[in-house]
Amino acid sequence: MTHDLRVPWEEDPGDLYEHAPCGYLTMLPDGTIVKVNETFLAWTGYARAELIGQRRFRDLLSAGDKIYYETHYAPLLSMQNDVHELAFDLIRADGERLPILVNSVLGRDDAGLPRVIRTTILNATERRGYEKELLAARRAAEASERRVRVLQQIVADLAAAPTAAEAADAIVRAPGPAFGAASATVWLAQADRDQLAAVAGTDSAALTDAPVPRDSSRAIAEVARRGDLHVIGSLAEAEQHFPELADTMRRTARAAVVLLPLTAASADDPGAAEVLGVLGFDFATPRELTDSELRVVRLLGHQAGQALDRARLYDDARRREERATFLADTTRALEVLPRLMPRARTLVERMVPRVARWAAVRLQVGPAGLLAEAGEPAPEPHRLADRVAEVLLSGQAQLTDDKEPDGGCAVLPLVANGRVFGTLALRPPLGRRTATAEVAFLRDLADRAALALENARLYEQERAIARTLQRSLLAGDLPADPRFAVETHYQAAAQDLEVGGDWFDAFLITPDKLAVVVGDVVGRGIDAATTMGQLRSAIRALASAEAGPARLLERLDRFVERVESARMATVAYAEIDLAANEMTYACAGHLPPLLAEPGESPRYLLDARSGAIGSRAGRQARIEDRIHLPSGSRLLLYTDGLIERRNRRIDAGFELLARTYAGKRDSPLPGLTASLADMLVGPEHADDVCLLCLSLGTERRLERTIGADPVQIALLRKDLRGWLVAHGVDDESTQAVLLASSEAVANSIEHGYRADPLGVVEIVATVSPEAIQVRVADTGVWIAPNARGARGRGLQLIRQVMDDVTFDHDDGTTVTMRRLRRGARE
Structure with missing residues (x-):
């Protein structure tokens, strides 16, 4: 039996195209729209006549997505003839953003040349909402993970706590970051076990309360006797069961309280639990703990109880753990500081007063040497100098003399690669003698400090070499002329020894024509810096009075066929006619220049854009644009390190730069670029920053x-x-x-x-x-x-x-x- 599956009416292909559930666009290779369906027009609010032959697809995108179009969409489409589900924000006719997904296919003619681009547009509004729901779920999962991390950190802190009081200090820090508690207090059972005393708390007022007898009717005593977790979720519940707790809640404006017993295995009965203390924390607003949070709370009580038990029973082990923790923490603290003197200062500051009353590091670096010192006044200078000289000569430690009334002074050598390059001197706390364990600890500390300080010295040496190489490749003397002024700034990445590929240059093509350029070579290291130097030299060689920016970029495209490492470099290049006050510019994949004209708000120059050097993406012919620059205009060229951040959209970076630049409108040109970098980047930036600001003409x-x-x-x-x-x-x-x-x-x-x-x-x-x-x-x-x-x-x-x-x-x-x-x- 055959089933006739045909629909009972004839489908009109034109109607299917116009009212499809997705938008259709047909574009020329340069992106000009030549055909569009009714669905796309309905979504965007444009009239067909506003788009056909009048607009390019990139013209409908936000400023940031235009950059993405040039750097990702166009190259991918050119290389693989199709792209799938690229996300953009399309600007509707009413100015609102429309989230879309773009699928495009590039059609070629018989000769293989681009002929037409067919594009399908999907409305991603609902998908964006679904993603927000997923994000909310993810944040909930992250909150749970954060609680676990807090617990892990607290467990680590408890493992390193040498005394019950320090363990309590670690416990009291957990409820805030883990559960959002307003305050927390730890009560510990006293030696006779008949009362509980507040020993640590985020609210100092709680520490002034008198000890609580274990047989009292107070909630803390009840939790300590029963060993059960108590969650008082409201003031009414507290008034019903614990009136004195209700009074406290009213006085402190708390809405909920959690009382957690801190338990460990009983020494008398290993199968029973012994309450060593109570952790109480509260909330300023009504709070209901979830099952997962309650599990974390109980786990916290168990781990805290075990830590208190260890602190009570193993005092000697705590001392060794304290020393090991100090060494590990100090090593980590030194590792995060790359410079030599900050490491030396951090070392002595960490030693005082935990390890010594006074400490000093002397390094034989440079003609005069380096000194970092902390603590009380140094010992007798001549006696200390004699000990330091002996240690530097012999390489043997000079330990404290127990016969001296103040404990004396210990001097240990700092040795790296078999060479003594400095000393670590310290005066131990009163009453502490240099026992065998203490001597071993000090030797270990000196060995770790020596390794960290030597690494910092090598880092500074390599950093200085890298920075010298980088700056030697940048432009030297900039042209001087009464008709213009140029201010530049280069700031290398703070945490990278490798040189980069950012550069600036300014030179006179003729006595009346000035060229300015800022560029960025892909990658880092010597290859990138060498390529940067070649590109800078090539631009100087190719620039001429007749060529112009577009022609120069075309020549650079041919240049990178011989210098492959320069491919995909970005360049913002401008030529200024000083006689006519006219500028011709072009951007090859680079961020747009920012122009501030007298009395006007700064604006980005978004025309004359094309792909990166040698990319062959999008428009084949290089384009340029010409504008008039009134006297007093300031033009800013910059690299991506100034505004791009991983944690924000590039549009926000553009807005911040324009706002900051506008605020500097009346600032002197000298120091302007350095000030912009300080305000927008900061000292710990992860990318090179390069700026060039041109002030044109003489202000009246x-x-x-x-x-x-x-x-x-x-x-x-x-x-x-x-x-x-x-x-x-x-x-x-x-x-x-x-x-x-x-x-x-x-x-x-x-x-x-x-x-x-x-x-x-x-x-x-x-x-x-x-x-x-x-x-x-x-x-x-x-x-x-x-x-x-x-x-x-x-x-x-x-x-x-x-x-x-x-x-x-x-x-x-x-x-x-x-x-x-x-x-x-x-």
Whole structure:
């Protein structure tokens, strides 16, 4: 029997395409949309006429996804002819984001050249919601794992606790991170077992309570007698069973309390449990513990009880464990510090007072040597120097003399690779003599310290070599010209000995054409640094007055066919016509330049983009764009280390950079790039950072704002000097204005902001054919000014070099100074 499976109507292929459950796009190889179905239009809110032939697919993506399109989507599609389920955020016509999944197939003609891109768009909104549900479940699992890790850490801390009091300190730290407890207290059974005393707590008020008799009716005593876990989930429950606990809950505004017995196997009856103490912790809001949390609580009580039992029974073992723990912790603490002197200082600081009353490390590094010291005043200098000299010569330890009333001083050699390169000296605590176990401990400590310090010395030596090589490959002297100023900054990765491939350069192609470039070579190490040097040299060689950025990038594409290691390098390159104030630029896979024009908010230059050097991704022909730059414009080129972080979207990095750059609008150019790196990166960054800031043209009016920091005066002087020279001010007038301005700013900082380090000083300078005028203003409250509002000697100096000086004290202090130019004086 045959079944007819045909539908009772005819399917219209056009209707199937237009109203399919997914969006369809047909694009040219450069991404221009030539066909789109109704489903996609309904999802995005665009009209068909707005897209067909008018927009490229990448134009519909967010800024960050445009970068991803260039660096991942286009190369993958070009190499393997299809991509599957790439996630993007598409910007709808109303500006809202639409999560989508993209599947694309690249069609080629008979000659193998790209002809058409067919793309399927899937709405990922529901999937994003499902992922959020999975994320919530994952966070719950992570919370459980965090509790386990906390317990593991507490168990490790308990294993290293040498006394019952220190074990209690470790126990009391668990409920906060593990369960979110507001406070916790540990009561330990006293030696006679008839009472419990609070010995450790996160709330110091609990430690002042009197001991609790075991036979009392208080909840703590009840838990200690019965050995059962008590969870009091509400104030009403506490009032019913433990009135005194209810009073405490009301007084401390607690909503729930957990009382946990700390138990261990009984010495009299191994099958029975003995309560050695009670851990109590509470919550500020109603809290119901889950079954898994209760299991962790009981496990905590068992582990804590065992630790207390060990602390009570094995005092000698605790001392050995204390020493072993100290060695292990000190070794770990030294390992996380890569530098030599921080390691030496950390070593002596950890020794005092746990191991010694005074400790010092002396290293024979450099002409004068290095010293790290901590604790009470050092022993007699001449006697200590004699012992240190003997140890350095013989390599044998000089231990303390028990006959000396203060215990003497021990000096141990620091030996690495068979060479004594320093000494560890210490004075032990009073009453502690150098027993055999103590001597073994000190020798072990000296051996570990020697290895850690020698490794740090080698690290610094290799780091210095690597940094010297890196900086030798960067651009040398940058061009100087009154028509522009260039400020650069390079910051190597903090935790990496290898050199990198980030670089900057600026050079004059012709007397009226300036080239600036920032680039990044893939990888790290000597190969990357060498490749960086080759690319920088190639760009200088290929740049010409006729070529332009696009042509230069095309030549670089051919260059990387011979230098394979330069493939996929990214470059942001610009040429500035200094006569016409026009810039032509192009970006090969690099982050977009950031332009700040006078009186405007900073904006990213997102045009003239193409794939990385030699990638052959997306658009084959290199493109460039030309814009006009008003005088006073500042252009910032940078590498990805400035804004990219693993824990945030790249869009957030772009926004943060633009906001920070805008806040530095009125800062002097000298020091600007270093300040941006300090604010956005910090000292412990994981990637190289390279910045180049170009200030174009001569500002007609110089406006600067600096912080109340004397260091800023030197940067202002450099900025002001360049501005005056650019305006053709004679040298004598320039020196006079610089001197008077520096003195006026110093007065504002010293007098107006002596008690306010966050104050700012505003400087405004104007120049005319006849004179230069400078206004310095602050809003501070001057402390003990003289009658004229400035330091007497400083005021005399300002009046001597300037032709006209006035003061205004209405709101802070404003100094207005005027100096006639040489022609007006004659």
